[in-house]
Amino acid sequence: MTATALKLIDVNKSFGSSKIINGVTLEVLSGERHAIIGPNGAGKSTLFNLISGFYPVNSGRIELKGRDITNLPSHQINRCGLSRSFQVTNIFPRMSVFENIRCALLWPMGYRYSFWHLCGRLKKVNEKAEELLAKINMADRRDIPAGLLAYADQRALEIGITIAGNADVILLDEPTAGMSKSETGRAVELIHSVTEDKTLIMVEHDMNVVFDLADRISVLVYGEILATDTPGSIRSNAQVQEAYLGKELA
Amino acid sequence: MNPIEKKSKFLSLWRRYGIWIGAAIIVCVLPLIFRSSFSRTMLSQMGIAIIFALSYNMLLGEGGLLSFGHAVFYGLGGFISIHGLKWVSDGVLPIPLELMPLVGGLGAVIFGLFFGWLATERAGTTFALISLGIGELIASSALMLPSFFGGEQGISANRMTGITLTGIKFSKQITVYYLIAFWTLVSAGLMYLLTQTPLGRMANAVRDNPERAPFVGYDTHRVRTFQYTLAAFFAGIAGGLLAVNYEIVTAETIGHIPSANVLMMTYIGGVGHFFGPVLGAVLVTFMQLSLANITHAWLLYFGLLFMGMVLWAPNGLAGLLMLHEPVWKAGLMKRLLPAYILAALPALVIFLGAMLLIEINYHLSLSIDPTAPLKLFKISFSAQSPLPWVVAIGLIIIGFLFFRRAARRVNQSWQEVTSEMKKGASG
Numbered sequence: 001m002t003a004t005a006l007k008l009i010d011v012n013k014s015f016g017s018s019k020i021i022n023g024v025t026l027e028v029l030s031g032e033r034h035a036i037i038g039p040n041g042a043g044k045s046t047l048f049n050l051i052s053g054f055y056p057v058n059s060g061r062i063e064l065k066g067r068d069i070t071n072l073p074s075h076q077i078n079r080c081g082l083s084r085s086f087q088v089t090n091i092f093p094r095m096s097v098f099e100n101i102r103c104a105l106l107w108p109m110g111y112r113y114s115f116w117h118l119c120g121r122l123k124k125v126n127e128k129a130e131e132l133l134a135k136i137n138m139a140d141r142r143d144i145p146a147g148l149l150a151y152a153d154q155r156a157l158e159i160g161i162t163i164a165g166n167a168d169v170i171l172l173d174e175p176t177a178g179m180s181k182s183e184t185g186r187a188v189e190l191i192h193s194v195t196e197d198k199t200l201i202m203v204e205h206d207m208n209v210v211f212d213l214a215d216r217i218s219v220l221v222y223g224e225i226l227a228t229d230t231p232g233s234i235r236s237n238a239q240v241q242e243a244y245l246g247k248e249l250a
Numbered sequence: 251m252n253p254i255e256k257k258s259k260f261l262s263l264w265r266r267y268g269i270w271i272g273a274a275i276i277v278c279v280l281p282l283i284f285r286s287s288f289s290r291t292m293l294s295q296m297g298i299a300i301i302f303a304l305s306y307n308m309l310l311g312e313g314g315l316l317s318f319g320h321a322v323f324y325g326l327g328g329f330i331s332i333h334g335l336k337w338v339s340d341g342v343l344p345i346p347l348e349l350m351p352l353v354g355g356l357g358a359v360i361f362g363l364f365f366g367w368l369a370t371e372r373a374g375t376t377f378a379l380i381s382l383g384i385g386e387l388i389a390s391s392a393l394m395l396p397s398f399f400g401g402e403q404g405i406s407a408n409r410m411t412g413i414t415l416t417g418i419k420f421s422k423q424i425t426v427y428y429l430i431a432f433w434t435l436v437s438a439g440l441m442y443l444l445t446q447t448p449l450g451r452m453a454n455a456v457r458d459n460p461e462r463a464p465f466v467g468y469d470t471h472r473v474r475t476f477q478y479t480l481a482a483f484f485a486g487i488a489g490g491l492l493a494v495n496y497e498i499v500t501a502e503t504i505g506h507i508p509s510a511n512v513l514m515m516t517y518i519g520g521v522g523h524f525f526g527p528v529l530g531a532v533l534v535t536f537m538q539l540s541l542a543n544i545t546h547a548w549l550l551y552f553g554l555l556f557m558g559m560v561l562w563a564p565n566g567l568a569g570l571l572m573l574h575e576p577v578w579k580a581g582l583m584k585r586l587l588p589a590y591i592l593a594a595l596p597a598l599v600i601f602l603g604a605m606l607l608i609e610i611n612y613h614l615s616l617s618i619d620p621t622a623p624l625k626l627f628k629i630s631f632s633a634q635s636p637l638p639w640v641v642a643i644g645l646i647i648i649g650f651l652f653f654r655r656a657a658r659r660v661n662q663s664w665q666e667v668t669s670e671m672k673k674g675a676s677g
Binding site: 052073074075078079083084086091093095099103104106107108111112113115116118119122162164 | 447449450452458459461462463464465466467469472473480
């Protein structure tokens with residue numbers, strides 16, 4: 001039996017009187033690539049923000065690898081092995097590309113709030129950072145301030161930051177949004193290679209990307225999960241077609 | 251090791267430590283060049299200001315925390331050290347004088363941890379306002395707790411306690427200067443190293459993007475608290491040196507004036523480069539001590555300088571200098587210099603005109619006898635006659651007209667130099 005990586009049980013979230021997430025129950029298996037799709041305003045990003053502790057839930061329970069993480073602060077959820085990217089590019093703009101990656105390695109490699117180690121001398125950290133830079137194909141831009149990178153490169157860097165730690169559950173929020181077709185192709189390749197033997201949960205609008213990457217898909221409409229199934233079944237699910245895919249695949 | 255390897259190793263060592271060795275030499279030699287007691291006092295004050303400004307930049311530059319109350323730790327460090335001196339004199343605690351600044355620093359750490367935890371839950375406006383509140387809180391308690399803060403006359407003590415590590419008596423200003431110089435170099439070195447540690451880097455990360463930092467495992471509140479505490483430590487050392495230097499600490503040390511001062515020093519020097527605050531501390535201390543002797547209006551000049559920097563050089567002196575680094579490396583400085591000189595002349599004319607106006611106004615409104623002649627650059631004239639006004643305004647207008655043309659020339663030279671450097675890079 002495959003273990004469960006992430007489990008949501010009857011999770012609810014409202015902002016004021018508007019209910020955004022309405023009793024979502026979802027199980028993501030360890031090692032699968034799981035996509036969450038749905039029309040604009042369905043609550044996909046909110047769902048990510050709940051899972052990662054960015055917002056507190058109103059009710060319900062969230063478990064990460066069997067451990068209750070409901071309403072824990074973000075940094076503690078991260079230390080439990082969950083990492084995420086953001087819909088809007090979210091890097092450390094004034095620090096170099098290399099520093100961005102290294103920052104993501106310091107805590108997991110045990111250096112915490114140390115002010116008695118010099119980063120330049122942390123051989124293992126630096127080696128790992130170089131390795132990751134090569135993996136996301138940015139070794140040649142290692143010393144450029146991250147804020148000056150091209151958009152697609154910033155997205156790639158963010159993926160690098162997200163996977164740098166020990167996290168084995170990765171949340172990517174629209175990783176290919178705003179990219180050209182060729183950039184998207186490269187991003188998909190990158191995501192595929194860096195999430196090897198990790199659990200990936202992604203929000204994505206580009207259906208080609210979703211069908212390329214996902215093992216299973218959940219459809220979120222008006223804060224409720226309409227269906228969770230394999231790409232093939234989702235494609236032929238009449239209810240889903242009506243609610244969301246509609247003309248796009250007809 | 252062959253000679254070439256030896257040489258390259260020497261070069262890399264020089265690159266890493268050369269600037270520190272150079273700084274140490276300068277610090278040692280300066281009081282031998284400037285021998286008057288006034289300039290040695292100024293050099294001592296500069297050393298203290300450098301530590302204080304660098305510690306402030308741990309907040310503003312490294313951590314993105316705009317504090318309006320950093321003098322709290324400077325002042326507390328000073329008071330703790332001055333009490334330390336008294337304890338030593340009273341035979342309570344035998345602390346060597348050389349380590350007295352450390353006592354101030356460690357005392358400041360305790361307060362830093364407490365206030366840091368209170369203030370740094372959020373950065374931005376929230377932090378700025380809380381830091382202002384903490385500043386006011388401590389400044390007002392200074393008047394309520396006269397046994398610790400000494401009320402209006404402050405607390406004084408004698409630094410010649412007889413208990414030292416080195417056997418130096420510290421009766422002469424020059425020996426105190428070298429003690430300050432030692433602590434300045436050590437503190438600056440440590441603060442530089444701190445920027446290279448995981449905590450220092452994460453302070454940058456939290457400054458850049460507090461939303462992202464939790465998702466690489468860090469509690470932003472803790473990162474800021476620790477950074478704040480370490481900044482308080484060095485401010486406390488600066489305060490401790492102040493106590494040793496002047497043998498008196500008053501409640502003013504803890505108030506909003508030194509808090510604003512350190513902000514301006516750091517900003518004028520430049521927050522984006524480690525050495526920026528050093529430049530700011532040196533320049534502002536120099537202005538404070540020497541301009542104050544020349545003109546009553548010195549605060550106005552200081553304010554104008556600060557406003558000018560904020561408007562036109564937000565990266566400070568260090569930013570202006572580093573802007574020229576690539577030009578210097580490409581050997582193209584000589585292409586810029588003529589335009590700079592051409593712009594400096596009308597700028598000087600504008601400055602002269604403005605200065606004339608300021609001095610006339612100060613003389614008319616603030617001097618005891620406005621009808622007495624005003625003396626500027628050994629020229630005596632009546633501030634009440636219209637002629638100096640006409641001259642001043644004329645200078646400003648003429649200067650401005652020429653400056654505009656010169657500024658265009660500077661722009662043009664910069665464009666030429668940049669395009670040349672681009673060519674050099676691609677070719």
